[in-house]
Amino acid sequence: MPKRWRIDSLSLAGFRGIRESRTFDFHVQRTLIHGDNGTGKSTIALALHWALFGAFPEGILQNVGHKEFVPSIGTPAERTSVQVVLRDQGGSPCIVKRQGTLGAKTRLFSVQRGDVVHVDDAASVLQGVLGLDQSTFARAVLLQQGLLRSFITDDPKVRRAAMDRMIGVDDVTALYDACKPEPIARAIADARSAFAAAEAGNKANTEMLATQWENAKAIARQFGHGDADLVPSKLKALLDGVAQKITDLALRHDVKQDQLAPSALEEDLHTVGSRFRARLQSLRTASGMPKRLAELDAQRQRLVQFRKRWHDVTGECTRRGEELLAFEKACGAEERWRERHTDAQDALQRAKAAEREAHSLLSLLKDAKAIIDASAVSSCPVCEQMAAGIGPRLDARVRALATAQGDSLSRATREAEARVSELEHQLASRSKLATSAEIAAASVEDLKEKVCRLLGVVALTEDAVDLRLQAAGEECDAEVASAKERADALNDDIEAIHRALRGIETGVGGAIAKRDEIAAHEKRMKANDSSVQDAWIAELERRARSVEAIRTALHDARDSFKKAQLQNAEDRIEGFRQRLVANPMFRSMKIDVQIRNAVDDYEFMLEAGSASDPSRHKARFILSDGQTTATAMALFLGLAGSSTHNLDVLYVDDPSQALDRPSKGALAEVLAEESNLRQVIISTEDRDFIEALRNAGFTNDATVFSLENWDGTPTVSVQGQRVK
Amino acid sequence: MTWPALVRAEVKFSTASSVALSERELAPLEPPDVTGIVAVLLANPDIARGEWFLVRQQDIKRRDVERASITADKLRSYAQQPDSLVPMRRHVDVHWRRFLSAFLSDLQKGQDHLKALLERNHKASRIATLLPTDDVLDLEHRENLAVLSEDPKKMGKAVQLLLAYVIAHAGYRSVSVNPTGVPDFELSAFGED
Numbered sequence: 001m002p003k004r005w006r007i008d009s010l011s012l013a014g015f016r017g018i019r020e021s022r023t024f025d026f027h028v029q030r031t032l033i034h035g036d037n038g039t040g041k042s043t044i045a046l047a048l049h050w051a052l053f054g055a056f057p058e059g060i061l062q063n064v065g066h067k068e069f070v071p072s073i074g075t076p077a078e079r080t081s082v083q084v085v086l087r088d089q090g091g092s093p094c095i096v097k098r099q100g101t102l103g104a105k106t107r108l109f110s111v112q113r114g115d116v117v118h119v120d121d122a123a124s125v126l127q128g129v130l131g132l133d134q135s136t137f138a139r140a141v142l143l144q145q146g147l148l149r150s151f152i153t154d155d156p157k158v159r160r161a162a163m164d165r166m167i168g169v170d171d172v173t174a175l176y177d178a179c180k181p182e183p184i185a186r187a188i189a190d191a192r193s194a195f196a197a198a199e200a201g202n203k204a205n206t207e208m209l210a211t212q213w214e215n216a217k218a219i220a221r222q223f224g225h226g227d228a229d230l231v232p233s234k235l236k237a238l239l240d241g242v243a244q245k246i247t248d249l250a251l252r253h254d255v256k257q258d259q260l261a262p263s264a265l266e267e268d269l270h271t272v273g274s275r276f277r278a279r280l281q282s283l284r285t286a287s288g289m290p291k292r293l294a295e296l297d298a299q300r301q302r303l304v305q306f307r308k309r310w311h312d313v314t315g316e317c318t319r320r321g322e323e324l325l326a327f328e329k330a331c332g333a334e335e336r337w338r339e340r341h342t343d344a345q346d347a348l349q350r351a352k353a354a355e356r357e358a359h360s361l362l363s364l365l366k367d368a369k370a371i372i373d374a375s376a377v378s379s380c381p382v383c384e385q386m387a388a389g390i391g392p393r394l395d396a397r398v399r400a401l402a403t404a405q406g407d408s409l410s411r412a413t414r415e416a417e418a419r420v421s422e423l424e425h426q427l428a429s430r431s432k433l434a435t436s437a438e439i440a441a442a443s444v445e446d447l448k449e450k451v452c453r454l455l456g457v458v459a460l461t462e463d464a465v466d467l468r469l470q471a472a473g474e475e476c477d478a479e480v481a482s483a484k485e486r487a488d489a490l491n492d493d494i495e496a497i498h499r500a501l502r503g504i505e506t507g508v509g510g511a512i513a514k515r516d517e518i519a520a521h522e523k524r525m526k527a528n529d530s531s532v533q534d535a536w537i538a539e540l541e542r543r544a545r546s547v548e549a550i551r552t553a554l555h556d557a558r559d560s561f562k563k564a565q566l567q568n569a570e571d572r573i574e575g576f577r578q579r580l581v582a583n584p585m586f587r588s589m590k591i592d593v594q595i596r597n598a599v600d601d602y603e604f605m606l607e608a609g610s611a612s613d614p615s616r617h618k619a620r621f622i623l624s625d626g627q628t629t630a631t632a633m634a635l636f637l638g639l640a641g642s643s644t645h646n647l648d649v650l651y652v653d654d655p656s657q658a659l660d661r662p663s664k665g666a667l668a669e670v671l672a673e674e675s676n677l678r679q680v681i682i683s684t685e686d687r688d689f690i691e692a693l694r695n696a697g698f699t700n701d702a703t704v705f706s707l708e709n710w711d712g713t714p715t716v717s718v719q720g721q722r723v724k
Numbered sequence: 725m726t727w728p729a730l731v732r733a734e735v736k737f738s739t740a741s742s743v744a745l746s747e748r749e750l751a752p753l754e755p756p757d758v759t760g761i762v763a764v765l766l767a768n769p770d771i772a773r774g775e776w777f778l779v780r781q782q783d784i785k786r787r788d789v790e791r792a793s794i795t796a797d798k799l800r801s802y803a804q805q806p807d808s809l810v811p812m813r814r815h816v817d818v819h820w821r822r823f824l825s826a827f828l829s830d831l832q833k834g835q836d837h838l839k840a841l842l843e844r845n846h847k848a849s850r851i852a853t854l855l856p857t858d859d860v861l862d863l864e865h866r867e868n869l870a871v872l873s874e875d876p877k878k879m880g881k882a883v884q885l886l887l888a889y890v891i892a893h894a895g896y897r898s899v900s901v902n903p904t905g906v907p908d909f910e911l912s913a914f915g916e917d
Contacts, residue, residue, distance in 0.1 A: 210863055231858035515861065522862045 003088040004648040005130060006679040010048055011083045014075035017043035020713035021081075027703035030675045033683035034690055035707030040714045041683040045142060045653040051082040051098045052126065053134040072712065086130075086647075094129060132645035139166045140643035143636055143652045151632040154620065156601045163602040166639055167565045169558045176554040184544040188537060195533040202525050209518045216511035223503030230511040238504050239272055242497060246279055249493050253287045253486075269509045273501050280494050289487040296483055300476045306451055307469040313447050314462070317440035324433040331426060341423040348416035355409040362401040369394040562600075565642065566591055573638030579666045580630040581623070589619060589631065604631060626658045630667070637670065648678045655682070656689040668692035675702075727811060727894060727914050728759030732907040734781075735884035736764040739873045741771045742795045745784065752907045753781035760907070761809060763887055764799050767873045771796045773862065774869040776816050776887065777803040815894045816887070821860040823890045824868050831882045832871070838882055839901070842889045851893055884908045 006028060013021035017040035024033075024044060033041050049056060050070065071080045083097040127133055132140065138147065150162030164170040220230055229238060243260045250257045260279055284290070331337060372391060379386050444462065451465050452458065455472055577589050586606040594601045604619035619631060633655060640650065652671060656664045668689060674680050675698060682698070684690060693699055707714040716723055732753050736743040743764050753760020760781030766772040777799035784802070788794045803813065824831075830838045845851045860868075872879045881903050888909035892899045896911035 206863075213863060231856065233857045518861050518863055519859065525862070 002131060002646050003090075003092075003129075005086045005088050005094065005646055006648050007048070007681070008085040008087040008093065010044060010051075010085075012044070012047045012081065014072045014080040015043060015047050015050070015070060015082055016040075016072060017710065018047075018713050019072035019075055022713065022716055024705060024716075025703070025718075026679070026681060027701070029679055030672075030698055030702035031679075031681040031705070032690070032693060032699055032702050033681070033705045033707065034685065035705075035714065036685050039685075039707035039710045041685065041707060042653055045144070045651055045683060047082045048084060048651065049134075049137065049142060051084045051096050052130075052137065054098060054123070055134065074712070094126075096126060130645060130647045132643075132647055135165060135170060136168060136643060136645055137647070139168060139636075140640040140645060141647055141649055141651055143633070143640070143650070143655060145629070145654055145657050148629055148632040148636060151604070151628070151635065156599075159602055160600060164600075166636065167562050168643070169562055169565075172554055172558040172561070176551060176558060179547050179551040179554065181544050181547050181551065184540055184547055188540045188544065191533075191537060191540060195528075195537075198528060199530075202521075202528070205521055206525070209514070209521055213511075213514055213518060216514040220503075220507035220511045223507035225503060225507045225511075229508050230515060232512060232515075235269070235504065235508050235512055238508060239269075239276075242276060242500055242504065245493075245497050245500070246276065246283065249490070249497070250283050250286075252493075253283070253289075253490055255283050255286045257283065257286065269505055273505050276501055277498070280497060284490065284494060287490055289483065289490055293480070293483050293487055296476060296480045300473065300480055302454065303469055303473040303476055306447070306454060307466065307473060310447055310451065310465055310469060313440065313443045314466075317437070317444045320433065320437035320440045324430070324437050327430055327433055331430070334430065337423065337427060337430065341420070341427060344416065344419040344423050348413065348420050351409070351413040351416040355413050358401055358406060358409045362398060362406070365394055365398045365401065369398060562593065565639065566593075569638040569642040572641050573635050576634035576637045576670060577631055579670055580634050580663055581627050582662055582666075583623070583627060586617075586622075590616075591635075604635075626660055626663060629658045630663045633667065637674070649681065650674055650678055651681045653683050654685065656684060656686045659689075661688055661692075664689045665692045665695065668696040668698060672696035672698040728808065729912065729914055730758045731761065731812075731891065731896070731911040732758045733761045733763050733884075733888070733891075733909050733911075734906065735880075735887055735908040736762070737767065737872070737876060737880045737883045738764075739767050739876050741766065741768060742793045743799075744793055745789050747789060749906050750781055750784065750789065755782055759808070761812075763884075764794075765883060765887075766796055766799075767869045767876070768796075769866055769869075772800075774821075774865050776813075776820055778809050778813050778816060779803055780805075780807055780809055783807070812891060812894070816890055819855070819890050819893060820887075821865045821868075822855045823886055823893075824872075825860045825864065826855045827886060828868050828871060831879065831886065835882050835885060835903070839885055842885065843899075846889055846892060846899065851889065 007026050009023055009025045011021065011023040012018050017038070024031075033044060035041055046056070071077045078100045081097070081099045083095060086094040086096070088094075138144075147162065147165070150158050151166075153159055153162075160173075161170065164173045217227060217230065220226075225238075228234065246260055247257075249255075257279070260276075328334070369391065372394070379390075448460060448462065448465055451469060452460055455468055457468070460468060573591075574588055586608050588607045590605045590607065592603040592605050594603060605616045606619050606622055607614055607616055609615040620628060623631060650671075655667060655671075659667060664686070669692075671680055671682060672693065680698075682693065690699075704719055706717040706720070708717075709715040734745070734749045734753060736745070743766075745762060750760070750762070752758075753762070762779045762781060762784060764777040764779070765774070766777075767774060777796075779799060779802040783805065784794070788798065827838060827841070830841050842851070845854060872883060885901055885903075888899050888901050888911065892911050895915045897913040897916045898911065900910040900912075902908060902910070
């Protein structure tokens with residue numbers, strides 16, 4: 001037999017209408033809380049609900065904005081605190097305390113036999129102890145007008161939700177509503193069309209890749225690679241083959257190089273190609289071929305230039321010698337020319353002397369003539385001849401000397417001078433020729449020495465120079481040809497390796513890249529092939545069937561539970577209805593459960609007329625608002641009484657709204673009777689109802705709390721005595 | 725699961741969507757002394773992907789034999805059974821493509837050439853060295869099968885020979901191929917040196 005729990009006390013602080021700390025010790029059977037509106041009556045009911053569940057029933061209070069809703073005005077959320085002490089028949093307590101509002105500061109302690117149960121477990125422990133959840137609490141313990149009003153609405157959805165909640169199948173209904181087959185059916189249809197689209201796309205891709213694969217193979221064939229080469233392992237073998245060719249080439253050309261690292265499968269083909277090309281470049285440089293060829297070419301150029309120069313220099317030397325010889329042949333030998341020059345100079349001296357003498361004589365004669373003419377001498381003092389005869393003769397002689405004879409002497413002198421000048425000019429020309437010949441000969445000697453140095457010999461005869469230069473040139477030509485041949489061979493080999501690399505990169509590499517693409521495509525195809533798709537569709541269909549089965553099971557379970565609940569409570573509901581609703585016209589009330597559009601709808605049907613001529617009427621169309629409320633209350637009380645849980649409490653918050661005096665009286669009597677069976681706590685502001693409760697004997701031994709003078713916290717009196 | 729000691733097989737190669745079997749062909753495959761398998765290769769890209777369907781003789785329904793027609797779907801369903809042939813099916817799935825790729829050109833040269841080649845290399849345990857190390861693409865396998873499909877009658881015998889050595893490659897030392905009678909081949913001496 002499970003323990004039956006009653007509420008021993010409720011302490012709250014900072015909770016909605018009660019800011020300061022207040023504790024309410026409840027009577028073991030009956031408690032009445034009264035006070036005007038806004039004095040904190042409903043706060044106590046809400047505090048009880050919140051302490052036990054940390055939330056409020058859906059449809060009754062908002063579960064959003066707790067921070068604004070729960071704490072008292074001006075109270076920090078973390079100071080909100082509610083503690084409920086529950087006690088079983090044996091007197092053992094269970095203390096539930098909730099502090100803060102939301103988040104990490106919310107704390108829940110369940111203390112049983114001194115053990116403090118951790119917050120996470122407290123809720124489930126508490127649920128286990130009391131045997132009820134929040135939903136059951138709202139439909140079987142805490143009666144609130146807000147819930148009752150939902151029964152009388154015209155909106156079938158609201159009616160249905162309220163009734164489901166009242167009967168306790170709202171969770172099942174929520175599950176039933178959640179188990180919809182349509183989304184799965186849509187998912188199946190979507191999957192089918194997606195698979196069909198994917199298949200079409202895959203087929204097109206497959207065909208396209210097949211064409212590209214053929215093209216890739218054709219390109220590879222252009223580079224001499226067959227289909228067997230177009231696989232990754234063969235690619236490595238091909239690259240290793242190229243590496244070996246490079247190594248062999250280096251050996252053939254006496255180039256020492258480090259071992260070329262073989263390609264690795266994971267190495268990028270482009271990287272391998274670059275590595276190999278760099279090695280080929282360094283091999284070409286290290287082979288010395290270009291340098292050797294340049295050297296030989298320079299040597300060959302030097303030899304050609306030397307030989308040409310030799311020809312030029314020796315030709316010049318020969319020409320100069322021949323010119324000198326020709327000069328000498330024409331003009332005689334040098335000694336002879338010098339003799340002639342001496343003779344000419346002598347002749348010139350003589351001519352000049354004769355001319356000077358003639359001038360002296362002429363001067364003398366002129367002087368003599370002048371003396372004679374001036375002195376008037378009769379005879380010549382020299383020859384003592386008579387002056388008279390001398391004068392004319394002197395004149396004749398002077399004229400002769402001054403004219404023909406003088407001219408002749410001058411001409412002889414000029415001719416002698418010209419002769420000397422001519423000879424001197426010819427001598428200078430000869431000297432120049434001789435000098436040129438000497439310079440040419442010296443150049444020949446100088447060049448000969450250079451040739452000796454170039455050819456690496458000590459000495460050479462002049463005749464041997466050209467021959468040796470020619471021979472060296474021919475030797476160099478042969479060497480150049482040979483080196484060029486070797487360089488060409490190296491270049492050919494390197495070019496062949498380059499071609500092979502290009503073939504591997506473009507042909508094989510391209511095909512293998514395409515191969516990888518095809519492999520990835522095929523992998524995707526396999527992952528999405530028809531068997532996988534069929535399995536996926538089959539799984540979805542299986543789930544659809546499961547959902548349908550669950551839905552049917554939920555529906556059946558809900559239906560049978562509902563029927564059982566209503567059947568169990570039927571007499572109690574009718575009993576309460578007849579006491580609470582004074583309407584002599586209707587014999588009884590039935591609750592019809594009708595299915596409309598696959599959704600249950602509840603209808604309160606009143607039965608009138610005689611048993612032989614019955615008539616049925618929808619209560620919400622017939623009854624007044626107050627009667628409907630009373631009917632709904634009968635329903636609540638009937639169903640609450642048939643609920644099974646361990647909280648032996650009925651908490652009725654402001655139940656008399658919209659009720660007339662007779663109904664209030666009836667309700668007071670019903671509640672007074674209920675309080676004989678379990679703990680009943682009633683809160684109300686309705687003085688008529690308080691009076692009715694008093695008349696019904698409810699307050700005889702009840703604890704009566706009066707709430708008044710609210711100023712953030714009400715003043716609380718118990719049995720008229722103010723308490724703190 | 726272990727490999728059977730003695731395997732007898734009836735091999736069917738067709739470009740159609742189904743194959744016919746007769747009682748005469750199934751009789752030599754009767755258990756329990758032997759593990760009899762019916763091996764079917766459908767070289768029809770619309771029906772299958774060129775994989776072998778290996779079915780235990782005892783799983784073949786009599787009515788299928790009487791109808792003289794076993795469809796690809798039925799073969800596929802048989803071949804998906806979690807029976808004693810699972811390791812063999814897995815082995816054939818892994819190696820069949822590689823064998824066909826490796827020996828297609830030999831297969832085209834004629835059955836005698838292929839038989840000699842396979843016999844020689846199987847005896848010397850060198851078959852593995854002849855197989856490609858790279859995966860064979862579906863595309864390549866389809867191309868290879870297309871070659872087989874060009875002359876199914878001629879290729880049929882070579883295909884059964886090739887399958888015999890594919891299975892033998894798992895460890896059967898003795899391979900006995902019977903190109904004219906039933907069964908098509910027999911394998912034994914599993915795991916012997």
